[in-house]
Amino acid sequence: MYQRILIICLSLSFTRALEKTICEPKLDTLSCQTGLIIAIDSVLYGRTQNNVCNMFNINMQNLNCRSTQISVSAVKKSCQSRTTCLLYADNSFLGEDPCPSTPKYLHVTYRCVSSISPTANTPPTTSTSTPASTPTSTTPLTTPTLGVLPHGGSFVNQSNHRSSQQCHEYIVSGPRGIPDSQLSASSRKSLSNNAHRARLYIEIDKSASGFTFEGGWTAASSDNKPWLQVKMNWLTIITGISTQGRHVNPSSGCCQEWTTRYNIEYSINGQTWDMLKDKSGQPKVFVGNTDTDTVITHMFDCPVIARFLRVNILQYHGNASMRLELLGCPSNTVDVGVCPKGWKERPSSGTCYYISDKTDEKTWEKAMLTCKHRQGEMVKIDSIQEKSWLRNEIQSQLKFQNTDKWWIGLNNRPRFDNNYYKWGDGTSLNSNILRWNPGEPNNSGGREHCAQYMMTSDSINDKDCDLSMPYICEMKMYWTQPINKPGIVTHKPTLPQTVAPVTIPNKVPVPIGVTAVTSGPNVFTTGCFKQTDCAGKAWQNYPSCNGCGYYLTCAPNGVFLRKCPQNTKYDANIDACSFTTSTCRGP
Known part of the structure; x- marks a missing residue:
C-alpha cells in the first residue's frame, strides 16, 4: 500500500544542500519551487548508521552497506532537472541490493537550482556520508550553475531550455488522458451537465440520437458544497490547473455561469485527503474565472503527487459550473524537449x-x-x-x-x-x-x-x-507557462418574452455583396433597419439605424429598440454586442 505523501515546498535558498531519507520499502518525493529544478549531489542506498530507519532500535550488524553507481543512475534518471520526482527505497526501483540481509534506507542530497550546465550531467557518485553529517563523495562533483531562466521566442538548444521546463502534459484530456468515468462530481444539474462535460474547451454537442450535451459541468442548484473530482490513471505529478466557465449554448443563449473561487484537495487513495497549500503553509484559495470561455491557469507553488484531485467550489456566478484541465505528468515521465509520439x-x-x-x-x-x-x-x-x-x-x-x-x-x-x-x-x-x-x-x-x-x-x-x-x-517543443489575460466581455442580446413560436428560426447568412448603408455618421456594411422596417421580418435582432451601439429586435409582440452596454457596439455577424464590430463603422 502506498504511504501517505506530504509534499513540502522548499523555501530554503537554492544554493543550500537539501536532504531526503526514505526508509525501505517506502516512497517519497523530492520537490523544488516552480521555476527551479533538482540537481542531485549524492546518493546512498544501504546503511551506515544504526539509528536511522530503526523504529525498534535493533542492533544492526552491518553499518558499512553502500550502493554503487547503479543507484545513482536510477535516482538521477528519475529526478535530475525536474521540479518534482518520486523515489522508492526499493531494490527493483534502484536496480541493486547492496546488502540483502540488512534493512536499508535511501539518502539523497540535492539542491534546487535555476539551471544545470551540460557538464553537470556527469553522474554524481555514491555518498560516503551518513544522514547526520555533511555529505562528501568519492570523486569531486560538478557544481550546478545558477543560470538565468530563458525567455523570448527564438529557438535555443535543449540545455538552455531545461531550466524553465516542468512537466505540463494535459492529464484529463491529453494523449494519455482519462476516460469519462473517472470524472465525478457531488451532483449535476441534469444529465446534459454531467461531470464528463467538464473537459477544457468542450462545447455544446449533440449525440447521434439528437440529445444535447451542454458545454460544461454544472452542479445541482440545491448542492451547498459542490465539488468536481478527477481520478488519474496512475500516480501523477500535478503542477497546475486550468479552468473555464460553462460554454454558452448558441441556440438558447444559456447560460452565463462560472466559478470565481475554489480550493483543491488531493489524495493517493481517494480516502485520505490533503489540502493544497500556499508557500506560507495556508490552504490555497484560487481565483477562478470572470467569464464563460477565457482559460485561467494557476501553476502550483509546489507540485503534488496524487491519484485523485478534488476541486471544491467556494463561490460562483449563476450556478457552480466548470470546465477544467490538470497540468502535470505521470511520475515516471520522460524528459522534456522531445516531440510526443506520433509528432x-x-x-x-x-x-x-x-x-x-x-x-x-x-x-x-x-x-x-x-x-x-x-x-x-x-x-x-x-x-x-x-x-x-x-x-x-x-x-x-x-x-x-x-x-x-x-x-x-x-x-x-x-x-x-x-x-x-x-x-x-x-x-x-x-x-x-x-x-x-x-x-x-x-x-x-x-x-x-x-x-x-x-x-x-x-x-x-x-x-x-x-x-x-x-x-x-x-x-x-518547449513549454511556456500560460499568462492569464482578462476575457473580452460580450453581451448577447436577449429576445423579449412573448407568445411566439417555440423555435426561433436559424440565422440567415448575410448576403455577399450587400451595398453599405450610411446613416448619420455611421456606415453599416450589411445595412440597417428602422422600427418601421420590421413588418414581415423574422423574429430576431437587426442593426439599428440609430447608431452602431443600438440594435432592433423584431418580435411578434412588438418592435424593441435596444442599446448595447457602454463602450460596446452591435455586430450582426455574431449577433452580439462587443468591443469591436465588423458590420458598423462610426460612433
Whole structure:
C-alpha cells in the first residue's frame, strides 16, 4: 500500500544542500519551487548508521552497506532537472541490493537550482556520508550553475531550455488522458451537465440520437458544497490547473455561469485527503474565472503527487459550473524537449507537428479541439520554410492515400460572410506565403468558413467546417507557462418574452455583396433597419439605424429598440454586442 505523501515546498535558498531519507520499502518525493529544478549531489542506498530507519532500535550488524553507481543512475534518471520526482527505497526501483540481509534506507542530497550546465550531467557518485553529517563523495562533483531562466521566442538548444521546463502534459484530456468515468462530481444539474462535460474547451454537442450535451459541468442548484473530482490513471505529478466557465449554448443563449473561487484537495487513495497549500503553509484559495470561455491557469507553488484531485467550489456566478484541465505528468515521465509520439520536429524550429491521414479525419471544430487537448493549435503556416517542410513531410501521403487536403487553422468563424479570415491567434493571412485558390473564398452555399490546404495546387480553399478530413496540429517543443489575460466581455442580446413560436428560426447568412448603408455618421456594411422596417421580418435582432451601439429586435409582440452596454457596439455577424464590430463603422 502506498504511504501517505506530504509534499513540502522548499523555501530554503537554492544554493543550500537539501536532504531526503526514505526508509525501505517506502516512497517519497523530492520537490523544488516552480521555476527551479533538482540537481542531485549524492546518493546512498544501504546503511551506515544504526539509528536511522530503526523504529525498534535493533542492533544492526552491518553499518558499512553502500550502493554503487547503479543507484545513482536510477535516482538521477528519475529526478535530475525536474521540479518534482518520486523515489522508492526499493531494490527493483534502484536496480541493486547492496546488502540483502540488512534493512536499508535511501539518502539523497540535492539542491534546487535555476539551471544545470551540460557538464553537470556527469553522474554524481555514491555518498560516503551518513544522514547526520555533511555529505562528501568519492570523486569531486560538478557544481550546478545558477543560470538565468530563458525567455523570448527564438529557438535555443535543449540545455538552455531545461531550466524553465516542468512537466505540463494535459492529464484529463491529453494523449494519455482519462476516460469519462473517472470524472465525478457531488451532483449535476441534469444529465446534459454531467461531470464528463467538464473537459477544457468542450462545447455544446449533440449525440447521434439528437440529445444535447451542454458545454460544461454544472452542479445541482440545491448542492451547498459542490465539488468536481478527477481520478488519474496512475500516480501523477500535478503542477497546475486550468479552468473555464460553462460554454454558452448558441441556440438558447444559456447560460452565463462560472466559478470565481475554489480550493483543491488531493489524495493517493481517494480516502485520505490533503489540502493544497500556499508557500506560507495556508490552504490555497484560487481565483477562478470572470467569464464563460477565457482559460485561467494557476501553476502550483509546489507540485503534488496524487491519484485523485478534488476541486471544491467556494463561490460562483449563476450556478457552480466548470470546465477544467490538470497540468502535470505521470511520475515516471520522460524528459522534456522531445516531440510526443506520433509528432515530428521541424529541424531548428523548436516546433513539433502532427499530420493526420485518412485514418484520422475530423470536422474542423473537432480537429481544433484535438490539437488543443494535445497542448497545440491547428497549424498556422507563416513562413516559406515552414510550408516547404510541411510539403515534403506530407508528400509521402499522396503516394499511399487518396488525399491531398488538410484542415489548417485559418477560419472566419462565427461570421456568416466570406471576409476577415484569421489564424487561431487572430493574425491575418500573409498571401505572399500562402495564397487562396482563384475565386476563393466564395462561401459557397453560405456554409464555408474554414480553410483547407490543398497540396496539389499549393493553395487554400474555404470549405464547410462540418466536413471531415485530415488535419495538421503544431506545438512548441518547449513549454511556456500560460499568462492569464482578462476575457473580452460580450453581451448577447436577449429576445423579449412573448407568445411566439417555440423555435426561433436559424440565422440567415448575410448576403455577399450587400451595398453599405450610411446613416448619420455611421456606415453599416450589411445595412440597417428602422422600427418601421420590421413588418414581415423574422423574429430576431437587426442593426439599428440609430447608431452602431443600438440594435432592433423584431418580435411578434412588438418592435424593441435596444442599446448595447457602454463602450460596446452591435455586430450582426455574431449577433452580439462587443468591443469591436465588423458590420458598423462610426460612433
